[in-house]
Amino acid sequence: MKILTEADFRSSTWSGGTTTQLIISPEGASLEERNFDWRISTAVVKTEVSDFTVFHGYERILIPLKGKLEMEHRTPNGVIRQDVSEFELARFSGEWSTKGKGKITDFNIFFKPVYHPKLHISHFSGETEVVLPETTDMVFLESGSCTAGIRFIHAPALLLIEDSEKVQLACSKDSRIISIELDLVD
Template identity: 40%
Template structure:
């Protein structure tokens, strides 16, 4: 199984500090507002200087910056500054505040595990997306790729149940997995 989600197929919603563009949600008939998802991958813009993250019980979160710089304060845990492509992993039930106008990439996993990483592709290569029974994904940040013989352009999202992906051409990606 694999799918390519193009930019014009994203589900867009407003939140108090900006806009969220959902790349993928699983199960596919679930809704973020009902919190009935297993995992959700999205891009969000924060258009105000300071914001508070929505508390999400039993959700592991992974976040990175596509544009801008974000100061995160996980109250009672730690503070962290995220620059472009840097990643933070935290629990959704934490009280979390941010400062900075940014565009970020988010992975939310309910009652499960997963992660993602940044990579610059400079030559054709095989990437291990996961080593378990999991969904693997690639988000094309920049460039034009060919993933498992399928063209994937800047801003497009590729999800599969394969453990490895053959990537051709050059670009910048986030790639990762979510355990089934």
């Protein structure tokens, strides 16, 4: 298992606030050049109304970590409105012109449609031992702390899991994780 922490993340600004890239694949790919297969990031939206950047050829999953977001997507078939509360998942096309309303902190996955991501959010109100399914590719420790073997991990952190690696986490009270599977579409 490899653990990425804030020292490994890359932050930048966009029209509505800041974004922090947790990981991009393949390594060395660039968001600006749109030559990536998938990208995981967080963002802080500092304006009440913001225009999302268009990502042709990509799908998006967004989860508000703090705050509520109202989205208006302009699609080829008309307008779609989507209200998303904290820790709810919104999936939409990166090609749509999307306007957001709400100051939030969010978690994002951008991916080419050849991927089929699965996410699971877990909040631990007390100290909890968790054995991750072998299909788990990554875990984002959003809040709190966990121990994996002898490694102490404090949020925010991204745990990259090796193929078929059995991972057991001991999570502290009030920890929250997002487990991620990034499978190719069959």
